[in-house]
Amino acid sequence: MKYMPSIDIDLDKHYNATVVIACEKCGHENRHHLKSLALAPDQHLTCQCGADISLGAQAIMQAQQRVSELRTSYGV
Ligand SMILES: [Zn+2]
Numbered sequence: 001m002k003y004m005p006s007i008d009i010d011l012d013k014h015y016n017a018t019v020v021i022a023c024e025k026c027g028h029e030n031r032h033h034l035k036s037l038a039l040a041p042d043q044h045l046t047c048q049c050g051a052d053i054s055l056g057a058q059a060i061m062q063a064q065q066r067v068s069e070l071r072t073s074y075g076v
Contacts, residue, residue, distance in 0.1 A: 005053050009034075009066050015076055017067040021048040021055065034063055 008020040011033070017034040026049040037043070040058035055063070 004055070005055065005059070007059065007063055009063060009065075009070060011067070011070055011074070014042075015071060017070075019055070019063050020075070021053045023043070023049060023051050023053055025049055025051040026045070034060070034067060036062065 005024065008022070008029075010018040010020055012018065018031050019034050019037060021032065022028075023030060023036050026047065028047055028049065029046070030047055030053055032045065037055060037060050041055070041060045043054070044047045044052070045054045047053045
């Protein structure tokens with residue numbers, strides 16, 4: 001089974017979602033816009049230390065799910 005990186009969701013003041021991917025090797029937090037990730041779910045992402053932090057389509061779907069839950073809780 002593919003390693004699933006631990007991710008966090010940030011919403012900016014315009015409610016644009018940023019996915020924060022914590023690198024398991026160096027702990028660096030890599031920030032990517034969810035929109036651009038969702039456009040290319042199989043794109044290869046690399047941390048600054050060279051570790052593979054790619055998200056699969058499944059992880060991106062989970063992220064989108066969390067974003068809609070966050071938006072609901074903000075009432076937007
Ligand atoms: Zn790293």
